[in-house]
Every structure is written in structure tokens, then in C-alpha cells.
Amino acid sequence: MRTSFDRSGSIRLSTIVLTASMDTGAVGNLQVRGVTSTQAILAYRAPDTNACSVEVSESASYLPLSHDVDPALFAGSNLDNRPGTTSSGLQRVFVAGKRRAEKGSNGRWYSRALQTFTTHYFRITCSGSQATGTFLTANIALGNTYNEALPADPAVNTRSYFSSTGSYAWPEFLNWNNQDPAARPEAVIDPQTGMLLKRLALPQDQPITYLPGSGDHYFESVFDPDGAWTTPGAVLTDDSLSASFSGTGSDMLFLRDKTFWTADGTNLWI
DSSP: OEEEEOTTSOEEEEOOEEEEOOSTTSOEEEEEEEEOSSOEEEEEEOSSSSOOEEEEESSTTOOSOOGGGOTTTSTTTTBTTSTTOEEETTEEEEEEOOSSEEEOTTSOEEEOSOOTTOEEEEEEEETTEEEEEEEEOOOOOTTOOSOOOOOBOTTGGGOOOSOOTTOBOOOOOOOOOTTSTTTTTOEEEOTTTOOEEEOSOOTTSSOOOOBSOSSOOOEEEEEOTTSOSBSGGGGGSOSSOOOBOOOSSOOOOEEEEEEEEOTTOOEEEO
């Protein structure tokens, strides 16, 4: 058991268990140099100059891997020659976890932070030699009650959207089907604090109560504010004609349902 004090003077307890072979040609001098609520620093001696692989998971089976070291999402992220790793001869220092969200190889956003105040299992494999251990990430420091600014998507200027407003580098929920039992327990990790985030509700948990409450709804009118669409009125009729847009970016086309209104009687454009 290791006892330490953080900068705020609070006592932080973390349990660290390490196992490694003392044979030559094996991973040696394994240490957990420090932990925060989102990251952990692992230090060790590799048996040779080849890259070692690092697995980190909240499960003793190492499945699933933490997103930060999952090569299926981030190529090469499980190797200790990735950016951010330092080495001096055979000595390596690997920082597990990043305090940000990044877009994975499947185009979805994932938090690369470790979950706060959670036991993590790690395994280091170097040329057939393995060393394992556990660490407990720190809790969120007392007094951190302010909200940090949401990080912007660094590639926002490459998007072809009409507006880049709300384009943040933030983890996303993948399953929104309230009929799927796997959707409700889905969670993501806040990349800034390491807190586990879960949804309180899913779409269609509550019935739609817009007035009128029954009957079909029809689009009554269409509005093309920039004049960028060809035959925009074609969207109002279910036939062989269609509205089309040939621009290189995006442009809004607004439709109005005359029976779709709020409690104060205001018609809405959608």
C-alpha cells in the first residue's frame, strides 16, 4: 500500500501490485511511477531494443482494453514506441491514458482517459517475456468544481458542414436504440476528469406529445433561404420528382408542418 499527498493536501491511497521475472532477457525494474484520475505512468526495463506492447484494462482478463491502448481503434497505440513514450537505453517510461478524446479508425469519437478511482490491470510483453501489475487511478481532487471549456475538433475546418458550431472533440455514445438491451448500460469516460458518464434516458422512452397527438402530419411549405436547391418544392409531394443540391458543401432546406406546433401556438420550421 502506498500513501501520498496530492497538492491540495489530501491523502491519496493507491494499491500497486507488480510481478516480473528477475531473469536476464526479461522485463525488469517494473514500477508505477504515479497516477492521476485519468493517467498512469509505467516504467520498466526492456530485455532488448524491440518495441514492447502494453495492455491496460479494467478487467483481469485484459478484455476489453482501455481505448487508449486499443490498436483496433488507434493503430500502434499499444506499443511503447508511440509518441509520448520516453526511453533511455533499455529503460522505458509509458504514460497510459490521455486527457482528451480522439477519433478512432472507425470514425467515432472515444475518450482516451482512464476511468477515475478504478483498479486497472496492465501487462507488458517484450520479446516473449511478460510482466503484470495493477494500479488504482486517483479520485477527482477536492475543490475541482469548475467546468473546463469543451475541446474543439482539431479537424473542424475540413468538415463540409453548413456550420461548424458544436464540433467538439468529445466521446460519443454509439448505440441509441432503446429496444436494444445493450444500449442502456453503455457508458463513456469524461476525458477531462475520468468520470464515468451514463445516459439517464434514451430516445422514445417517452411518447411524443406535440399537438395534435394523433393523425398524419404533412409538410405544408418549404423555405430555401440561399436559393441553393433545385426544385425545392418537390419535397412536398410523394412522386417521382425530387429536390436536389449540387454544391460542394452543405446548405439548409427548411420544411414546415402546419399541424406541428408548441403550446403557445407557434408553428415550427424543421
